[in-house]
Amino acid sequence: MSIIALIVAAGRGERAGQAGPKQYARLAGETVLARSIKALGASKRIDGILCVIHADDRALYDDAMKTLSPRLRKKLREPVTGGATRQHSVMAGLEALTESQCETVLIHDAARPFVSKKLIDRIIDAVPLTGAAVPTLPMIDTVKELDRSGFITKTPDRSRLRAVQTPQAFTFKLILGAHRALVDREMTDDASLVEALGGPVTPVDGERRNVKLTTPEDFAVAELNLTETVSAMGYDVHAFGEGDHVTLAGIKIPHTRGILAHSDGDVILHALCDAIFGAIGAGDIGQHFPPSDPQWKDAPSSTFVAQAIKLLKEQGGSLVNCDVTVLAEEPRIGKHRDAMIESLAGLTGLRKERIGLKATTTEKLGAVGRGEGLVAQVLCTLRLPREA
Ligand code: CTP
Numbered sequence: 001m002s003i004i005a006l007i008v009a010a011g012r013g014e015r016a017g018q019a020g021p022k023q024y025a026r027l028a029g030e031t032v033l034a035r036s037i038k039a040l041g042a043s044k045r046i047d048g049i050l051c052v053i054h055a056d057d058r059a060l061y062d063d064a065m066k067t068l069s070p071r072l073r074k075k076l077r078e079p080v081t082g083g084a085t086r087q088h089s090v091m092a093g094l095e096a097l098t099e100s101q102c103e104t105v106l107i108h109d110a111a112r113p114f115v116s117k118k119l120i121d122r123i124i125d126a127v128p129l130t131g132a133a134v135p136t137l138p139m140i141d142t143v144k145e146l147d148r149s150g151f152i153t154k155t156p157d158r159s160r161l162r163a164v165q166t167p168q169a170f171t172f173k174l175i176l177g178a179h180r181a182l183v184d185r186e187m188t189d190d191a192s193l194v195e196a197l198g199g200p201v202t203p204v205d206g207e208r209r210n211v212k213l214t215t216p217e218d219f220a221v222a223e224l225n226l227t228e229t230v231s232a233m234g235y236d237v238h239a240f241g242e243g244d245h246v247t248l249a250g251i252k253i254p255h256t257r258g259i260l261a262h263s264d265g266d267v268i269l270h271a272l273c274d275a276i277f278g279a280i281g282a283g284d285i286g287q288h289f290p291p292s293d294p295q296w297k298d299a300p301s302s303t304f305v306a307q308a309i310k311l312l313k314e315q316g317g318s319l320v321n322c323d324v325t326v327l328a329e330e331p332r333i334g335k336h337r338d339a340m341i342e343s344l345a346g347l348t349g350l351r352k353e354r355i356g357l358k359a360t361t362t363e364k365l366g367a368v369g370r371g372e373g374l375v376a377q378v379l380c381t382l383r384l385p386r387e388a
C-alpha cells in the first residue's frame, strides 16, 4: 500500500503572463514543475509521483525533468494527459492510478513549488481521521459577500473562514469515488467534492510560503526570494598595432591604429565576459576561449559574450546592469556612444538605462597615456540563485 503524489500541471496559466504555460516557466533557472516535484519528492513518505500534463506539453515536460536526480526519477511515473478543467485533470490522474496499490493520494497544484516537508508530514498524518485533509490558513483580510447586482451585502464571520491550499490528501477510494460521482459538477478544489457528498474534511495548518503562483507579480516575488545580488568586475587591456580601426562593444571605430589581438581585441566585451565568468565562479575568458586555439582567431567577441550569458542562464542567473569605463587617449568614443550602448543592450538583453558607458583619458600618464593601447573596466550586478 502506498502514498502517491498526483501533480496537476495541465493548465495554460493564462493569468501568469509568462512566455508559455506557467508550470514550465523558470524560477532562478529551474522550472516551477521540477521544483514542485522536488518539494514533494523530498518526503520519504511519498512512494510515487504522477504528473498530469497537457497534450501539447510533452517536450516541455521532458526538458523540465532533466534537473531531477536519478533517485527522484525512479519515483516518477509516466505522465498522463489532463482535461479542460482542473477537475478533469485530477480525474484523469486518479483513473490512471486505479491499477496501482495507491492507498493515499496527495493532490497538488504544479503551481505551488514551495510546499515544505513539514506540511507534507502534517497532511499525511491527518488523513486517517476522516479520509480527507486539507492545508488551511486563517483569513487575514475581512471577507465580503456580494449580491447578484455586485453590491456588498454581507460580512461573514472571519473566524470561521479558511483559505485552502494543496496538497490535499485523501484515501484513494474516497476521492476516486467522489470524482466519479460528481464528474459533471465543476468545483475548484478536491475537498469540495468530498464535502458535497457529506463527508467531513480535516483542516491542518497550511503555510503562507506555499503560494500558488498565479500572477506576474507572484513570479517576480518568487524570483527575488530565490536569488541574491552579486557584483563582479572584469578588466582588459590591448596594445595598439597595425590597422585602421578598433572594435569596442561590438562597434567598429575608425582609428589610425588597429588592435594587436588574436580575436577582434574588443576590450569592453572581453572585460564583460570576465565579469560574468567571475560572478559564477567560472574562471576567466582565457580558459573558455584560449588564444592558442585557432578557432578563436579573429572571432567576433560577441560570440564570447553570448557563451558567457548562456552559461549564466544555465546557472539560473541574470544580469541586472553593467557599467563600463574605457581608458584611452584615442580614439574618442563620444559619437559612437549610442551605437555602443545599443550593441551592448542587444548582446546582454539589458535595457539601455541599465548600461553605463564612460570614457576617460589618463592625462598622458602611463602606457595608456602614451597612446600605446587601451583598457576597459566593466562592473556588473547580477542575480544568482541563493544556496538551497
Ligand atoms: N490545471 C490542470 N488542468 C486544467 C487546469 C488547471 O491540470 N485544465 C492545473 C494547473 O496546471 C495548476 C493547477 O491546476 O497547476 C491550479 O490551477 P491554476 O492555478 O488555475 O492554473 P492554470 O489554470 O494553468 O492558470 P490560469 O487559470 O491562470 O489559466
Ligand code: MG
Residues within 6 Å of the ligand: 011
Ligand atoms: Mg485555472
